[in-house]
Amino acid sequence: xxxxxxxxxxxxxxxxxxxxxxxxxxxxxxxxxxxxxxxxxxxxxxxxxxxxxxxxxxxxxxxxxxxxxxxxxxxxxxxxxxxxxxxxxxxxxxxxxxxxxxxxxxxxxxxxxxxxxxxxxxxxxxxxxxxxxxxxxxxxxxxxxxxxxxxxxxxxxxxxxxxxxxxxxxxxxxxxxxxxxxxxxxxxxxxxxxxxxxxxxxxxxxxxxxxxxxxxxxxxxxxxxxxxxxxxxxxxxxxxxxxxxxxxxxxxxxxxxxxxxxxxxxxxxxxxxxxxxxxxxxxxxxxxxxxxxxxxxxxxxxxxxxxxxxxxxxxxxxxxxxxxxxxxxxxxxxxxxxxxxx
Numbered sequence: 001x002x003x004x005x006x007x008x009x010x011x012x013x014x015x016x017x018x019x020x021x022x023x024x025x026x027x028x029x030x031x032x033x034x035x036x037x038x039x040x041x042x043x044x045x046x047x048x049x050x051x052x053x054x055x056x057x058x059x060x061x062x063x064x065x066x067x068x069x070x071x072x073x074x075x076x077x078x079x080x081x082x083x084x085x086x087x088x089x090x091x092x093x094x095x096x097x098x099x100x101x102x103x104x105x106x107x108x109x110x111x112x113x114x115x116x117x118x119x120x121x122x123x124x125x126x127x128x129x130x131x132x133x134x135x136x137x138x139x140x141x142x143x144x145x146x147x148x149x150x151x152x153x154x155x156x157x158x159x160x161x162x163x164x165x166x167x168x169x170x171x172x173x174x175x176x177x178x179x180x181x182x183x184x185x186x187x188x189x190x191x192x193x194x195x196x197x198x199x200x201x202x203x204x205x206x207x208x209x210x211x212x213x214x215x216x217x218x219x220x221x222x223x224x225x226x227x228x229x230x231x232x233x234x235x236x237x238x239x240x241x242x243x244x245x246x247x248x249x250x251x252x253x254x255x256x257x258x259x260x261x262x263x264x265x266x267x268x269x270x271x272x273x274x275x276x277x278x279x280x281x282x283x284x285x286x287x288x289x290x291x292x293x294x295x296x297x298x299x300x301x302x303x304x305x306x307x308x309x310x311x312x313x314x315x316x317x318x319x320x321x322x323x324x325x326x327x328x329x330x331x332x333x334x335x336x337x338x339x340x341x342x
Contacts, residue, residue, distance in 0.1 A: 166285025
């Protein structure tokens with residue numbers, strides 16, 4: 001699917017990270033793993049530290065903190081929001097949805113719409129598209145939050161998943177504008193890969209119970225093959241829609257799966273590493289739906305605060321699903337990235 005929307009802008013972003021620091025090599029050594037192998041893996045994949053949520057903190061808490069700080073930095077009254085969209089696959093409850101709970105916390109108007117999107121690493125791009133469509137249909141301002149606490153879903157004894165995931169929540173403001181701005185999108189899905197990233201238990205098909213079926217399972221080789229197969233064409237497609245090339249694009253911001261994946265995709269897309277943030281995983285871990293805004297806030301904040309930049313973003317993961325967007329962003333509000341609780 002392709003889509004182009006006009007007269008809408010990204011007005012601000014904020015990211016809140018988990019407060020607990022986990023050290024990849026220290027944990028590996030404590031588990032009796034080979035030090036040389038740990039060092040090689042850390043260098044190749046970019047695993048050093050990750051930030052995970054404290055035991056009583058959820059994705060809702062992280063996103064609520066990010067949203068409150070963003071609204072404050074942007075001097076926006078919560079009652080002026082026409083909608084809130086919450087992208088997550090780790091909601092507080094099966095029912096009610098996280099967006100309704102966030103609606104209450106922030107004090108939004110009863111006239112505001114509030115709904116969730118159950119998507120993972122591609123979810124921020126989907127949320128941006130949803131918000132842009134709402135603005136095109138009459139909304140003036142939409143809040144999108146994206147966050148997950150995937151560290152809670154991994155088996156701590158599984159070396160293939162446990163060291164990868166961090167926890168974070170992101171918030172962004174999307175606004176209708178009189179300027180002739182455009183956002184271009186490319187989306188895709190390959191449901192045949194659904195079992196490659198899965199938490200088998202916890203839904204209606206298999207109610208939750210004790211055992212490994214409650215943990216996230218990932219076929220790393222299948223996921224890597226999928227990403228290299230689908231992400232570069234998505235980036236190429238959205239560049240074509242925008243009429244851009246890698247040379248005139250300021251930043252390619254990819255989902256921060258790990259350094260090796262980001263580097264491989266950037267190379268296949270024809271982007272030099274100088275234009276591609278790729279050191280987020282070694283500081284924060286794979287932050288799922290929050291990783292793209294986290295990379296923007298970490299690596300592109302000064303540029304986005306001061307001038308208009310051409311951005312191409314691409315998320316990919318569970319589903320399999322993917323989404324890419326090309327947009328001009330800035331000057332805009334970029335709140336400092338902070339841990340919660342502080």
